[in-house]
Amino acid sequence: MKRIKVLALVLVFAFAALGGAYAAWSDSIFINETVNTGTVDIQWQNAKTSDGAGTGGYYKYIYFFGIPVWKYWVCGTNGDWDRQADGYNNDGKLDVASKLVEIGDEDELVAEGAGAGPDNYVRGLGDLLEITLDNGYPGYTAYVTADIANIGTIPVKCDFAEVVGSEVPEWMIVRIIDKDGVEYWNSVDGQLAATPTIEADGKITVKIHEEILDNAPQLAEATFSIEVVGIQWNAHGVQQAQ
Ligand SMILES: [Ca+2]
Ligand SMILES: [Ca+2]
Ligand SMILES: [Ca+2]
Known part of the structure; x- marks a missing residue:
């Protein structure tokens, strides 16, 4: 026990001597860094239909001091x-069916910091x-054009896929093509090509072309969903670790 105490004392003196030996003028410099990550965020813009439904007539009232006159x-x-x-053929140019399009918001709120992974934002x-699409029939074809806009800060490429359980009915063909006719996806063959890289603040226009086939049942109602996944451009096509 005594020997240990002595040893400890010797060590204390030894360190004290060392401290003295290294005391010297000095100056320190630092690396201070702030890291911000960007966002991957795409949205639809400028949706238009090739086959509008037309509008009904209506009475317009002229008011004078709030009274219709x-x-x-x-x-x-x-x-x-x-x-x-x-x-x-539709030589008579009849208007029978129509296709409407509008842009809405996804009802999806992810609390800040909730969960992990790329979908957090x-x-x-x-x-x-x-x-x-209203009052469709075999042979009817129409399309919608819309922009996929990159409103985030990271360039993206897009892939397309039917949402499982919400597929396009087998009596329709849906094609997603660009303005030059490059087909990115269709409901028979699936993904055919990726979109070009869409840079931040950039956009591409796609055409969602649809055709109703002759095996379509009458009085049917089908709903389907196609997911467009914008993927950071440098990881697109790269196998991601799960
Ligand atoms: Ca979005
Ligand atoms: Ca029409
Ligand atoms: Ca979304």
Whole structure:
């Protein structure tokens, strides 16, 4: 026991001597870094249909001090005549079916800091392209054009896929193509090509082209969902560790 104490004392003196030996003038410099990560965020913009439904007529009222004093009839507009797939014709240019499109918000809120992974950052604004095809029939074909806009800060490429359990019915063909005719995806063959890189603040225009086939049942209602996944451009096509 005594020997240990002595040893400890010797060590204390030894360290004290060392400290003395290294005391010297000095100066320190530092690395201070702040790291910000960007965001991957895409949305739909500028949706247009090739086959609008037209509008009904209505009375427009003229008011004088809040009292309606005059009314007149505003005529509605005709819907667009229906385009046809190969093998069908609509020489009379009849308007039978129509296709409406509007952009909505994804009802998806991920609390700040909740969970982990790339989907942590979500802004649902403009994430839904809602298409309604009314009174369809075999041979009817129409399309919607819309921009996929990159409103984040990281360039992306996009992949397309049907949402499992919400597939395109087998009596329709849906194609997603660009303005030059490059087909990115269709409901028969799946993914065919990736989109080009969409840089931050950039956008590409896609055409969602649809055709109703001759095996379509009457009085059917089908709903389907196609997911467009914007992936950071430098990881697209690279196998990700799970
Ligand atoms: Ca988004
Ligand atoms: Ca029409
Ligand atoms: Ca989203």
